[in-house]
Amino acid sequence: MKNKLFIFLRVSVMCLCFINAEFAYGFSDNTQENVITITGTRTARAFIESPVSSAQISAEDIQQSAADNIADALRDVPGIQVDDAATPGMKRITLRGESSLRVAILIDGQEITDHSTYGAPLLLDTSMVERIEVIRGTSSVLYGGKALGGVINVITKKGGGKPIQFSATSSYHSATNGQQLAASVYGEVAGFDYRVSFSDTDHEDRETPDETINNSSFANDGFMIYLARQVGEHLIGLTYDEFNLSSEIATSIPNFLLDMPQRDRTKFSIFYQLEDIGETFKKIHLDAYDQTIDRTFLQHFEMNTPLQPPMSMNMIVDTEIKEKLDTQGINSQVDFSLNERHYIIMGLQNTRDKVDKNTVNVTQSTMLIGGIAGTPQIRESSSLESAELETNAIYLQDEWRISNQWIITIGARHYSVDASLIRSSRTGLNPSDNKDSELIGSFAVNYAVNSKNNLRAVFSQGYHYPTLLQIATGATAAGTYRNPNPDLSPETSDNFEFGYRLRNGDWLVDSVFFYTEAENYITTRSCSELPLTCLTPEDDIYINADAAKTKGIELNLVQGVSQDVSSYLSLTWLSREETFGSFTTKDTGSPSLFGRLGLKVKGASEWFNNYYVDTYIRAASGAKVSDANGERETFAGWGTLNLALGSYLGAEENYQLNLDFSNLLDKKYSPAKETLIAPGRSLMIRLSADF
DSSP states (O other): OHHHHHHHHHHHHHHHHHOOOOOOOOOOOSSSTTOOEEOTTSSOEEGGGOSSEEEEEEHHHHHTSOOSSHHHHTTTSTTEEEEOTTOTTSOEEEETTBOGGGEEEEETTEEOOOOSSSOOOOOSOGGGEEEEEEEESOOHHHHOGGGGSEEEEEEEOOOOSSSOEEEEEEEEETTTTEEEEEEEEEEEETTEEEEEEEEEEEEOOEEOSSOEETTOOEEEEEEEEEEEEEETTEEEEEEEEEEEEEEEEOOOOTTEEEEEEEEEEEEEEEEEEEEOOOSSEEEEEEEEEEEEEEEEEEEEEEEEEEOSTTEEEEEEEEEEEEEEEEEEEEEEEEEEEEETTEEEEEEEEEEEEEEEEEEEEEEEEEEEETTEEOOOEEEEEEEEEEEEEEEEEEEEEEEEEOSSSEEEEEEEEEEEEEEEEEEEOSTTOOOEEEEEEEEEEEEEEEEESSSSEEEEEEEEEEEEOOOHIIIIIOEEETTEEEEOOTTOOOEEEEEEEEEEEEESSSEEEEEEEEEEEEEEEEEEEEGGGSSSOOSSTTSEEEEEEEEEEEEEEEEEEEEESSSSEEEEEEEEEEEEEEEETTEEESOBSOOSEEEEEEEEEEEOOSSOSEEEEEEEEEEEOOEEEEOTTSOEEEEOOEEEEEEEEEEEESTTOOEEEEEEEEOTTOOOOOOTTOSSOOOOSEEEEEEEEEO
16 A cells, blocks of 8 residues: 555656646536536537436546546436446446446447446546536437437547647545556647547555455556547547456355456547538538457356265366457438528448357366365366347437427437357357347427526437347356347337426526336346257246336436535436336335435635535435345445545646545445445545646
8 A cells, every 4th residue: 555655646746846837727516507518419409408318527527526437427427326246347337227238338429339248338547538428318219229228428538729738647545545547648730639648547455344345456557549630621530549457356255256357448440520511511420430349257166065975076167258349330420401490410320249259167076975085077168159240220310499499309210230140169059140120219399488497308219139148149157058049129118208407597407207118128037947949958048028117306406505605416216117027026226316415615715726625425225126036135225424625736727636535434335236335434636737
């Protein structure tokens, strides 16, 4: 710990001593009150007029939080819960009770595809983020099949306004003895906009109020290059970025170990954009990308099986899974206006995923007689699978301004999907093919009561095609094989929303009631229970059997007590009913209430020209999980008291110091969607400089 703290202090002192330049700043209230436009409709529209439930997290919001990853930066957005799957270095997002498998993750509008059982992780460092756009609720019409639950679109930082600029950030997290270092060189030279960024993060095992969680360390590093040139109304550019992650997995189960030594992402993309073409055509956008995700997963478990006395059998099973996912994507969109009342967008998308998977199982069996071990018998097996998924889609949306008060937004999307298992060395798993096509739609109405009050109603359909793991390759878990099912149907949903927004000098209110019905959810069942073909009857197989009904209220409220003091509330009420075959339950693992309540003060003093102090409570009610076997797990409700403060420093205010004191009362708790105990009382220190 001393070594990492020394590194942090050394970098901080270097920043304070040598960096001196002009820095444009503005404090965010961790709300949307300063947001002018959002792109939830793939077009720029004033926030108060947006038909979708949306939120934005700025780079400054991240700077002022204790978040060391993108998922934690989104923790207080209404409707969002963080899911760690016992892997602290690879957290994911759930939206409105939908698993991360049904949430689309985009970086600069390009999807991070994933064919695991959990969904796409957020493989990007927070230092490279300009803002994060969150669209809550079904968005499959505009953003594709993974957007059944919602969309997370991460917009990365680009160039600057000077020939050469430099920024650096150094953070220290006491709960994990963790450090986070990042630096960027950026600017504009001879018409070229550029940025080169680097990040490195290293966290040790997590400290909780009672103990240290073993096998909870993680590390990652990232690198990004951005280059673009503006020629008149034409913008053309390219981006290369990579993110390398390794994370331990804290199972807390004796004789059962998991590890994720590799979860790396590399992407190269190019883009072209033309704006202000004429009265009819407004914008043309084209982009293409090639993305590779490499994953290595290790599993080790030991067990002893009693036999006829005095005999028993010791068994050790080691599994190594190496997987490579290659994705090529092309996106195109044309914006045009038939007249002043109709703004239309039309887009074409093509995505091709190819998964190459290598699974090696080594089983060591040892017979014991009266405690005396015999000669170990070692059996090794391996399998190779290769599968592909191609998705073609066309979407159309018309934003129709009927009058100054009424806006109708109508959208539709047609999918054409082709999935196939190309080859497999696993005995009994033969090449297969699955094709599907679907037309879905959305309809939204906005009514402006006046310039400060807006009502909206939305209907949207969701579509989620099975992953290649579910439909083609299958999966190995704890020594059991889960058979793929080439006859799976897509998951679908219908989503209804009714919202109200108020925005004036003292108040910001963003509220919505939503109701979603989903069906054909994919789950697993024992092969022995079904008339389906499996490799062995003791294994499981993926089937369409589950459904869900979800309703809730999301509220984001900010009240300006005075010019420098504001109170805020982010609150979610969620009720979800899930059906598993013939079993229905409302005990789905989601708390019915969760959110954040705080008071933020801004000001200036002789020592700190501009500072903020944010005192807040983060809390959630209890939750339960029940299954068809009558088993029930209970999660206690919890609440934490936290304090965040920070200020700009230096004669030219080009440094920023942020401190976040989390869980001040050192409460032991675990959020319902997270497997691990949360950190105890801890401190995050972050120092940034820009010149």
